[in-house]
Amino acid sequence: MRYALISDIHANLPALDAVLADIERAGVDATYHLGDLVGYGPWPNETVARLVERAIPGVAGNYDSTVAAGYKHCGCRYEDPRQEALSHESFAWTLTHANRATKQFLGGLPFRIDIRPLGGHVAGPTVTLVHGNQALNTVYVTEDRSDEFLGAMATALGARSGDIVGFGHTHKPWERVVGGVRFVNTGSVGRPKDGDWRAGYVLLDVAADGAKVEFRRVEYDVDRTADAIIASALPDELARYLRSGGQSLAPA
Numbered sequence: 595m596r597y598a599l600i601s602d603i604h605a606n607l608p609a610l611d612a613v614l615a616d617i618e619r620a621g622v623d624a625t626y627h628l629g630d631l632v633g634y635g636p637w638p639n640e641t642v643a644r645l646v647e648r649a650i651p652g653v654a655g656n657y658d659s660t661v662a663a664g665y666k667h668c669g670c671r672y673e674d675p676r677q678e679a680l681s682h683e684s685f686a687w688t689l690t691h692a693n694r695a696t697k698q699f700l701g702g703l704p705f706r707i708d709i710r711p712l713g714g715h716v717a718g719p720t721v722t723l724v725h726g727n728q729a730l731n732t733v734y735v736t737e738d739r740s741d742e743f744l745g746a747m748a749t750a751l752g753a754r755s756g757d758i759v760g761f762g763h764t765h766k767p768w769e770r771v772v773g774g775v776r777f778v779n780t781g782s783v784g785r786p787k788d789g790d791w792r793a794g795y796v797l798l799d800v801a802a803d804g805a806k807v808e809f810r811r812v813e814y815d816v817d818r819t820a821d822a823i824i825a826s827a828l829p830d831e832l833a834r835y836l837r838s839g840g841q842s843l844a845p846a
């Protein structure tokens with residue numbers, strides 16, 4: 595079975611459409627999103643509508659659940675006061691511009707999804723999808739997390755050797771095997787932070803003899819997104835951030 599895992603689209607419709615076209619070329623059995631459909635980008639309603647139209651299931655990111663609940667902030671982490679201010683402006687904009695149908699959809703997303711590529715009638719493997727970790731969609735599972743941290747995460751999720759755990763939230767793609775469990779951070783479709791502005795996602799092939807992970811990067815019309823951000827009341831700095839692959843606001 596071949597899956598496309600797409601995460602952290604963040605209302606960047608041109609990035610999403612470029613990824614969906616790439617997925618179509620690659621050919622998959624199913625596509626799942628790993629949350630953070632909205633926030634920072636100018637097309638929250640259109641992004642949700644596209645996923646509904648394509649019947650793409652997925653889990654709730656921190657941005658999705660905080661917008662749906664009308665929470666006081668997005669549950670994001672900030673590296674400096676400027677980032678914090680930008681984040682609050684973006685959250686307020688998204689709360690205002692996400693319509694009722696969008697908020698209802700975001701509020702209905704499940705916290706985790708378990709997939710059985712070879713069928714539930716055999717023992718495994720299981721692919722588990724969350725946005726952050728097993729307990730909260732706000733926890734950043736970064737590449738520098740220890741084996742002990744990831745081992746505890748596997749235990750809490752009920753993942754065993756041979757299983758795959760997919761997640762996003764950090765916007766930086768990476769993978770590691772700990773105790774036979776494969777941890778795959780898919781990176782971000784619409785707001786990468788690893789210095790590469792191109793949309794990122796993962797193709798995951800699962801067979802009886804193991805799994806293969808391919809990190810994909812797709813060019814898209816970043817000017818269209820940047821121009822739409824500048825034309826909106828969203829902070830212009832968010833456009834520079836996209837073009838720089840998340841480096842324009844990085845601390846020196």
Ligand SMILES: [Fe+2]
Nearest residue numbers: 602630655763
């Ligand atoms: Fe995100």
